Amino acid sequence: MTRPATGTRRGLALLPALRIEDETDLDNAATTLRFRAGGYGRAVARTVAGAVAIFGDNALTHGSASEVGVVTTVAFDPDASALQVVSTDLGPHIVEPKEAERYLLSVRQHAIAAHSNFAHLVEAGTRRGLSVVLTLASSSGRVRWSPDGVSSITTEFVPGFTQALTISVR
Numbered sequence: 001m002t003r004p005a006t007g008t009r010r011g012l013a014l015l016p017a018l019r020i021e022d023e024t025d026l027d028n029a030a031t032t033l034r035f036r037a038g039g040y041g042r043a044v045a046r047t048v049a050g051a052v053a054i055f056g057d058n059a060l061t062h063g064s065a066s067e068v069g070v071v072t073t074v075a076f077d078p079d080a081s082a083l084q085v086v087s088t089d090l091g092p093h094i095v096e097p098k099e100a101e102r103y104l105l106s107v108r109q110h111a112i113a114a115h116s117n118f119a120h121l122v123e124a125g126t127r128r129g130l131s132v133v134l135t136l137a138s139s140s141g142r143v144r145w146s147p148d149g150v151s152s153i154t155t156e157f158v159p160g161f162t163q164a165l166t167i168s169v170r
Contacts, residue, residue: 014048014083015074026056033074040076040083040169043128048074048085050124051165054117055087063089063161081170090160100141101154107136108145121165122147131168138162 014036020026034049052072059070066089074085095103111118118134125132126147133146138161143152 012076013073014076015052015072017071017073019068020056020060020070020072020087023057023060026053026060029056029072037074037083043130044083044167044169047121047125047128047130047132047165047167048083051085051121052087054121055085055163055165058117058163059087059089059161063091066091066160076169080166081168083167083169084164085167086162086164088160088162094161095139095141097140097154097157100139101143101152102141104136104138104141104143105150105152108143108150118145118163125165125167131170133166135164135166136162137164 015029015033018025018029020029030049030053033052034045037045037048040048052074056070056072059066063070068090070087070089072085072087074083076083108118110116118136122132122134122145131146133144136143136145137158139159140154140157141152142155143150
């Protein structure tokens with residue numbers, strides 16, 4: 001049984017921007033979100049909680065030098081009828097801007113080859129019957145990855161590494 005989803009007519013922060021400092025914070029956030037996202041259905045709730053856990057673990061592992069740690073937020077976008085999970089760190093320079101797009105495409109290729117958690121997010125969302133898009137951003141590179149394929153661009157520079165999962169709830 002699902003609860004009525006609150007915030008479906010206006011934006012709703014299921015998790016306001018939260019600094020995740022360690023594995024305990026990460027576990028608490030994922031557990032809380034599995035409950036809070038429950039009104040959107042079990043598949044969505046599991047996918048949201050999984051994304052928070054995967055993004056947080058990745059950022060804690062690779063962005064440990066970030067001055068702000070890992071900042072994560074989850075919100076409902078009523079205009080897009082979608083939940084978005086975003087996690088970012090402001091770790092030191094990861095890649096040169098001119099190499100960023102190629103670097104992020106290699107991260108995607110490595111994730112597929114290694115059956116990593118990034119690859120799991122897209123596959124699990126699809127297996128659960130959800131429409132999902134995984135976006136990775138670092139330096140000037142952006143990669144969007146969905147079951148329909150991958151696209152990449154080079155754009156303006158942003159520091160750190162950002163991971164986002166958009167889940168359509170139509």
